[in-house]
Amino acid sequence: MTIDRLERRQTEDLDRSEEQFRLLVEGVTDYAIYMLDPSGYVSSWNAGARRIKGYEPEEIIGRHFSQFYTEEDKGGDLPARALEIAASEGRFEREGWRVRKDRTRFWANVIIDPIRAEDGTLIGFAKITRDITEKRQSQEALERAQRELFQAQKMEAVGQLTGGVAHDFNNLLMAILGSLEIAKKRALAGQNNTDLIENAIQGAKRGAALTQRLLAFSRKQELKLEPVDVADLVKGMAGLLQGSIGPSIEIVTSFPLALPKVQADANQLETALLNLVVNARDAMPRGGVITLSASKQSVHRDDVKDLQGDFVCLSVKDDGDGMDAETLEKATAPFFTTKGVGKGTGLGLPMVQGLMAQGGGALALRSSQGGGTTAELWLPLAEETESVEQPPLQPSILSKRSERRLNVLAVDDDPLVLMNTVLMLEDLGHQAMQAYSAEEALRLLEQGPLPDLVVTDHAMPRMTGGELATEIARLLPGLPVILASGYAEIPGGVSCDLPRLAKPFTQSQLAESVASAVS
Template identity: 45%
Template sequence: MTSQIQLDDNRLLELQRFELLVSAIHDYAIYMLDAQGYVVSWNTGAARFKGYAAHEIIGEHFSRFYSPEDQALGIPGRALKTAEAEGTFQAEGWRVRKDGSRFWANVVIDPIYTADRRLLGFAKITRDIGEQRAAEEVLRKREQEFRLLVQGVTDYALYMLDPSGVITSWNAGAQRIKGYAEAEVLGTHFSRFYTPEDQASGLPKRALATALAEGRFEHEGWRVRKDGSRFVAHVVIDPIHDADGKFVGYAKITRDVTERRAAAEALKRSEQALLQSQKMETIGKLTGGVAHDFNNLLQVIAGNLQLLSRDVAGNERAERRVQNAIAGVRRGAKLAGHLLAFGRRQTLEPKVIHLGHFITTMDDVLQRALGEAVQVQTDVAEGLWNTCIDLAQLENALLNLAINARDAMAGEGKLTVEIGNALLDDSYARAHAEVDAGEYVMLAVSDTGSGMSPEVIAHAFDPFYTTKPEGKGTGLGLSMVYGFVKQSGGHVKIYSEPGDGTTVKLYLPRSTESVHLLAPADTRPAVGGTETILVAEDDEQVRATVVETLQELGYQVLVASGAEEALAVVNSGIKIDLLFTDVVMPGPLRSPDLARMARERLPALAVLFTSGYTRNAIVHGGRLDPGVELLSKPYSREDLARRIRHSLARKV
């Protein structure tokens, strides 16, 4: 009996301790309900959560903690029935405090049975998880907003990879850029977007390894869309770690930068074209000024040498020296002409021609220039279009290319001249900022020589740049070709590799006009006349030389040192048959205006211009104005005599 009493005391003590423990809990509402749902116990946590003291709630039905809506739906009763039937009931929902405020509660209800399985009541545990739910709601909202944000982005492909590179998410931008729907790519490896070459080189694997090791991988390169087309992608891959620092995969951002790169390349080409244009303009101005003075100087030398040649006639030694000096003058004139060609300051007299017919007349000239050890082959396509070009300058350009080819072949090999029609389309023009898309006649000169490196090609058209030994070339041949073709509205392109020969292609604009019938070259002996010629020349030495030359030819010569003085002579009423005037002279009256006013006074007057550099006085767009006669300095006595007779004959 004593032991039984002791056992009951122990159990009572244990029960008291448990009640004290439950009562002391503040974070949970722990209380008992009887079998009908009435409150029979109440702990401190319940009082704190719900606002009721124990004496206010014990004996009251627990349904009062539910909202009116839940009460109307019978949720409290169903909760007890579920707990009894299933052994437990768990739920989350709104509950009501004494003051009427609501809180979000996590509820657990367990049935309590006696030893003989009679339902004694229910144990109810309630926790206020409002803050937790609010935090979860904020997180859920943020996640939803982030998902909406990611899905709403269409300019970027934003997607996730697992640690092995398998795709686990896919946004609308990824679908737009790469062409795959989400269902087509989820669960597949991201390397599918790489080119076969990059896959073979292991780039996808290296990208992930770099991102993991360095915390980021950034790269631009070609990627492949679903339809097989390629685009230039800017790619960023970042490793992702969870809250515990565990590596869980990668975030991958891809942007299509094809247009941006194309725009950047176009801008770079435009900048290069602008720099080239500015360089050409600067060189053109420099060469123009130099050419004017230099050609005047050469004219003085040439004129006096030609006059001297008559004085030393019969003295073989003196004649030879004079001819050597005259040959030097020709070389100087050619050098000045090359500089003007590169600076696009030549005076061109283009004619519509069939390039195939022109090339056939050049066969013998080319063979003589190249030597017998070089085989020359010409290929002319059928249905060749016409082009409008200055024949003399084209001949010079072709000879320069041929001589360069001969030197590259060390005097032995094969030179091929090919002519055909060519269409340079918009894509080609976009890749070459200085080219206009359109139809061209293509003249290609190919050799079997040593070829050029990319570095040499980059400078091939620069004036005075040469790879030949000192004294073997001026470095102006290709620059002359370049300037002449560009001034003619065309395009030049070099194709070459070291040891594999060189091809230079000239693209000359197509002309739809009929071929211009060329007059045969005047080979008649130079003769003079007795007409009266007014010479307007500001350079005293040039003026003296030309006056003496014209007088030797039998002409009556009147002299003026400038345009205004020449106009005064015209207005004097004296008979004048031809005005021979320099284009560029100081003073307010321009030579073209002098010619116009002189013709108004003397309608039958012939006009012949001369100049070492015309600027834009009688040349526009690189072409001599229609109807204008020009004799470029330096000129020979024979050239002067023939052009004087030609100009006088035209006025009749």
Template identity: 45%
Template sequence: MSSQSAPLSPSTLTERHYELLVQAVVDYAIFMLDPDGHIVSWNAGAQRIKGYEAGEVIGQHVSVFYTDEDRHSGKPRQLIERALHDGRAQDEGWRMRKDGTRFRALVVIDVIRDEAGMVIGLAKITRDITDRHEADMRYDALRAQLFQAQKLEALGQLSGGMAHDFNNLLTIILSAAKLASRANNPERLASLLASIQDAGERGAQLTRNLLTFARCEQMPRRLVDLNELLDAAYAFISQALPKTMKLQMRFAPGLYRVELDPGQLEMAVLNLVLNARDAMQGNGVVQLHAENRTLHGDIDGLHGEFVLISIIDHGTGIDPAIRARLFEPFFTTKDIGKGTGLGLSQVYGFARQVGGCVHVESVPGQGTTMILCLPMAGGESAVAGVRTC
């Protein structure tokens, strides 16, 4: 502006000033259209973003900036009609520069009326958001990749855990079948076949549990006689140990009845026995003791009547440094393929779900006792089960 011009103030603003303002904006393409969509004005921003000089586009139809696809689908006309009808239209999409390259545009079209309310044209403001759009796309792609990776990891871990559990059951089935093929005593044969059937049913139970878990359903519970259950589980659990190891079970008569899913309890005991086996490196005796006990907060703050099932080994013991992580899903100190880190997290989840706990006593180099505390059915200690998911 020349030195003779009056300084800007609300009272000295003229149409020319507004024109200069619009012209000075370079980050936005600001131009006007007649009601049919022909370009009637052009600013510096429009020239910068779209690459056309004013003389090249004034008089042309706005559809010149649209992609062939959008032109064929009638998008330019639809946007103008929407603006004329609603007073305003907005759009985000691809537009073409003069040199044929595409840019991502955020577009607002407003209707302009004269004092009498007659439509005299349309104001169109376009912003080039290509950079932001590309960053968003990269972010979305990264997020999708991460989600996929997490899903694959969880899936891998889950199938690893399942394979581990199925493998234990298959070991039982195969070794019992091998023994059965050589057995000539009918009683022995019947007992081995019963073990095979039992392990097969547990496999079916395992898949049922997994499906229940996947469907996010409450586990079925029933009143369980622990003396009966542990008696029946002996053959099944001892089959999981190598010949060089023994399972010694001792449980008091008249154990309290408990209300739980028996399949889950068997799996928890099996997981504890398998850990004892691994800790003892294939040699020695694993003890399983069960007794009724009144707790007064002495084990994990529990009060009331409980059945305590202890699995005792004289293995490596547990390093105090990893005690806090034992129940974390996927925490394992075993080699790849030997441990999934899912055993204790199943035991923990199950115990909490029935209102009990798992208590660890361990001396490095001497051995470990894992105590599963289960509340007596109907007792004050029994709390309502929680959903697992």
């Protein structure tokens, strides 16, 4: 075969290959594949472009490709920017709305690739457009269904939560209202009503405890995090724990000789541990053994509740009947309980879970049918810093402080709470002014005389107690303010050094807070 015949054969093969490729591109109907010149004018048009965009070749070839874009995109100069990005970066890809010949819109996936000559000169662009409207609609329908499902689940959870709270508070309010009504009648008749008042106080305390559980569950309870020795804490609770479970159950402890301190709220940790021990007791109605143990462990993100780092794991293990997988999954759901009607609020484990999460740790439950249950408290280690113990205040100092008569401005938008706070202050020997809003408090301060102290609620409309404290610090620096709130989260801008009084508070807690604020 001569060289001329060989070259002719290669040329024919190349022409045939190019023709096959041209027919392939022109025959594709699922993709709009066409060419643009360097300025963006259409130079070729395949069957897919005709089907998707609605133009015949003679209607579109020679016209600028920007007419496929929406007015919004053209206003943002997207067609020109698309070509610039393709030319500079070697590719442009994006999803967005495009316009057909009949001006209807479709959601498109667009790819633009630059075409260059052998010397690198830009000679045009290859543009591929795919109509993915149905895919986008399916995705939107799926996301909408997921949102609706989430909303339904959220409403179900809210219904369970409010129903449980309403049930428990109804019982407490019945005790309080009933006791106070009878106490009022006895008082008018000159009879002793101490027992009824005590009953109302106990009901109110139970209501406060329920509120604290709800705050712990929602992770909005104020925690006093400090280094805690777990072994010492458990040892100090020995009598309380044994008294809570009765003589038919034995408590066994297992702690290493050296265990690092953890960062926790000691009081809340005691409450959490007591809850777990009581749960373990209830899981063994015929008696058994509860094992309390602790150890230092390093965990990775996949091990326990997305934790990572070094922790102390404090566990409570019982040898009861255990839980099946379905019950274990629901165990930390609010108001879920296996103890029967009236025997449990179903807030114990959610409270513990909230406390652990708020303190940077986690609650983990391990159980199997017939294999008992182990509840684990994963507690972060305390920072190793030297702590200087503050000497306790002497009773004589406290009594001397309490004898000082103060002029106190009490602020609260709830008239009942405000009246109660004023009565407490006056009963302590102080003189009390009152304001029903932060704005009214500022007017009183402007009019004078100035009080020695301001005690304000935080959650108030228009201006919060925290904002009032900030304004007082600006206008009257040096005037002490106590912020009363049941929540741990105070918005930014409020000084972290501001004295706090946790709601609901007793008279003794108010007295202590007042004495501390003016010392």
